[in-house]
Amino acid sequence: MTYIWYLIALVLLVIPFSAMVFLPINKSKPVLLGFFLIFIVFMYGPMMTMGVLSFQGPFGSMTLPAKDLGSLHWFTELRAESSLMVGVRDGITKSLWVSLVVAAITAVLSLSLGMAFRRQFRGGGILFYAILLSLMTPGLLLSLGLSFLLYYIGFNKGEGMLGYVPIIGVQAVWALPFGFLVMMSVFNRYDARAEEAARDLGASSFTTFREVTLPLIWTGVFGAGLFGFTLALNEFERTFLISGAINTLPLKLYIITSSSVLRPYVYSLGVVTIIISFLLIALFLIVSAITGRKKALAIEEDGSGVDDLPSMTAAAASGD
């Protein structure tokens, strides 16, 4: 039976692919546009359905058809005094604090590594591979390995403030490559002449860094921190085996979905996290738009023309 589904999926996918391969762009464009729209539905459809179902009345179910739409019941349910909801809110608070710390650490580490890679140094290649390795390591493996390490040194998982250290540690490692690449793109299009001028005027390297470099790149550092915040807020697999009793929101959600009878509050909780994530993206885009405009003005005055496409796209994504 499942093979029929695979077959249907395959046939559906062959159409846009062959249109792309065999037709000239003006002919394949409508087909690809249609496929793009289907793709957007595929990416957002499940989340939309979840969103709709979260606005059901008290008798709402986990699946369609939605019952008594237009109610905020399952959102107010999140504020109930039941032990479950207290746990959920506790998870949200913990997640926000952890994410804040991870954001700060990611910003600092990305900044320092970004500064380091402005010049070549011995072992730079290996360090670069190591940073990218964390992108390619499945979260479960990282979690497993770190839990072994904690067991070996006799560390009590999830106890006291110390229990947060491994959680913050892996989440920052996960966010580091993203923040690092933001800083790389910043330094890539960075004008070092201001630094040279400061130095010629007799500023020490520390003063130069504080007074000249940092003000010029702070949006990049902010961007790296924001990457850290968002990624940490949504992190699940890396935290899974090392958290002990500290249940961040994604962990709490996982525990709920795998152990209790599901009610639509799971959906309203999902909607809340989606809203937080999208607000963060909006913040990110606003900051990049502001600095982008500043840069555009500077370029206009400079008369040095417009950036090429990739770097503009990169700028839009990086907040530089």
Place this chain on the structure above:
Amino acid sequence: MSSNDHSALDEAIAEVAQAESLMGGSSAVVATTGPRRSPLTTVAWILPGTIWLLLFLIAPLVMIILVSLWERTPVGFAAFSFSLDAYGRIFETSVFLDTLKNTIFRSLLVTALCILIGYPIAFYLARCVKTIKFQIALFIVVLAPFWVAYVVRIIAWLPVLGRQGVINYFLVEVLGVVDEPISALFYSTFAITLALVQLYVLFMVTPIFFQLATLDEAAIEAARDLGATPGKVFREVIFPLSLPGVLIGCIFVFVLVMGEFATVRIIGGGTIQSVGTLVNDYYTIPDLPAAAAAATMLVAVMTVGVAILLRFSKIREVV
């Protein structure tokens, strides 16, 4: 390893950096814009990040391999008591090997589907959307789901694939092609495949998009002027030039799906296994060395997979 292999790897890593630029926003790898500085300053800049990576990335990975070679105790492992028992335990029954085969098959399938879906999407964004503003806007729309919590994105499949989910609703009520809702939709390998493709396809779209957006237009024009058909232009110019992006996408998707755990657990509902869920099962027994051995096998397969992909790309370059 020959020097050729090294250059292939270097290239690939450079491409990773470029690919990730969509998520990270970079456009090149090593900048040499900095002022001269003392070696001590360099050390100061690299030290915090290096320590962090050693502690929370390298040490855990080394630990996995070490623990897989150590003996089991009732609650954990006895350090430096070398034995191969853990491997003996996981290969005792055929469960692990079967699961490993299934996981590899599933990863390859998801990777293939991600190419089939991701390439046209990247192609549309990079070559069919004309204004840069619109391109950036669409790109952000495509990318935004990456920032939604992974667990939430899995949970969002519940109302779609469930017995009374959207798909069944359409099949039964709207189209009328089936009389009974298909209960096998959820808790099936198909559901897992679908969800995995949705979760990881962005790792394919992004590198291909960046590759296609920076194509050499002159080469395409030249091919066209020489009378090549659209199909020929695609096969002989566009596709070969975009291959590094496809390769990076494949590495990402293959490796991440191999290590996948939560999707299989939540959507598979405990009836379907992956190496990731097995690792977790061993961990909860607890049989930590067996969990480590299973994880080591996983790392081995992933490394071989990546090596094959890189080798494949080398051959393509020669041809």
